[in-house]
Amino acid sequence: MSKQKRIVAIHDISCVGKCSLTVALPILSAAGIETSVIPTAVLSTHTGGFTGFTYRDLTEDILPIVDHWKSLNLGFDSLYTGFLGSFEQLKIVSELFDTFKREDNLILVDPVMADNGELYKIFTPDFAKGMAKLCGKADIIVPNITEACFMLDEPYQAGPYKKDYIESLLKKLSDLGSQRVVLTGVYLDNDTLGAATYDKKTGDISYQLSQKVEGYYHGTGDVFASALLSALLHDFELGKAAKIAVDFTVESIKRTKEAGTDIRFGVNFEQSLPNLIKSLDLLD
């Protein structure tokens, strides 16, 4: 049995509407990974589709938490960030990376800020530039196509996409500074949807596409990134890790669609966890 990995997940807690920490924690725990957290904010719901949500910013708690952990000599096998709510949080998280980065650990940045050609309401195009800088400190980044376009300061185009276009995005994204890139929301025709992966060191590119399920389901980016990280921490190679994450996400979306659930509440990933555990080869 290999040693259990310990990571830290740095996201908000949205109390209702599964996303960020309420998705990352159960998925990574099911994958057998000890997951410490830094909550960046507490919201009554996420910001995508509910009105009147509360928002308690926890930025000022982050550095004292880090200082305490430094005094305990804590280290992490991975640092995983998602939704960050302000420029100040970008700066503090960047410092946190400097503190905890090691040769052998993995920084995954999911630059959560936009979808379907638009930034989420609380963000400005300038924020995307700040996020692009943070991506430069990551080992792996997981943007969707909208986030990629905002970070590269390019106009968003709707698909289906040509491979040439996807591959030019992958390469420009890795030029932001991270060796590996997983681009989500990729489709080359109208029947499939999934992710493309790129490893700058080896030059390997892969496409992990699955049957497209119509409809926009909230929090699926967090479901995907958490499953991807789970697979990478179990030493699956990048393409295979992305396939595991695509399959897990699609299964969760399909189940949610069949149940007719309000899309704002997120997807039923909980009942896909047994299959995730199987696909990670964790059953004896």
Ligand code: PXL
């Ligand atoms: O799933 C991404 C996400 C995470 N956290 C908050 C959000 C969103 C997307 O809208 O609003 C608070």
